[in-house]
Amino acid sequence: MLLDLSDSLKSAKELLGYKLINETADGVTSGYIVETEAYSMIDTASHSFKGMTSRTKPMFDVPGTIYVYFTYGIHYCFNIVTGPIDNGQAVLIRALQPIDGLDLMRQRRDIEDDLKLTNGPAKLVQAMAIDKSYNGKNILDGSSGLRLESGIKPQAVVQTTRIGIKKATDLEWRFYIKNNQFVSRK
DNA sequence: CGTAAGATGAAG
DNA sequence: TTCATCTTACGG
DSSP states (O other): OOOOOSOHHHHHHHTTTOEEEEEETTEEEEEEEEEEEEEOTTOTTSTTTTOOOTTTGGGGSOTTBEEEEEETTTEEEEEEEESSTTSOEEEEEEEEEEEEOHHHHHHHHTOOOGGGSSSSHHHHHHHTTOOGGGTTOBTTTTSSSEEEEOOOOOSOEEEEOOSSOSSSTTOOOEEEETTOTTOSOO
């Protein structure tokens, strides 16, 4: 695999178009990554900004480590850790274009509209049945059902500010595939 | 301990 | 725009 996970900013852009696949007992679901955000230790909006805590420990592990966190009392979000070990960098996966296992996704999301299946960080996590048990495992070594494959090559990528944060709102560390319907917000 | 905020989503 | 809902982090 030629995927570069050495730096969260580079990786956030490069991960666009990659196919994310999860195999569970229920079946296989997959989708192309169409929206990402980069986070790092020099970034006041990052969970890793104040250093390692029990929650953010996976962010300081090797590249490819899966970081799943719980937020707003309801939702889980999923990140892929990048950068050298101990560097506190990660890429938040914000949206997918669903490819395989649409029925399973509709079932898990309890929704009919396919456009709303995976167009948000907590939505895709629910559609692909990613939970806290994936936290700390590595997406590159098959230690969970989750893995990456090469997918499509984005024709055009938009770089802009991140969503839902109150700090470092000037940083343009969000990337998405231009004109893709499954991006969470324009 | 007490408490406030949070990388969201759905409904009204 | 509001609210559901609860873990994490941090201060006392």
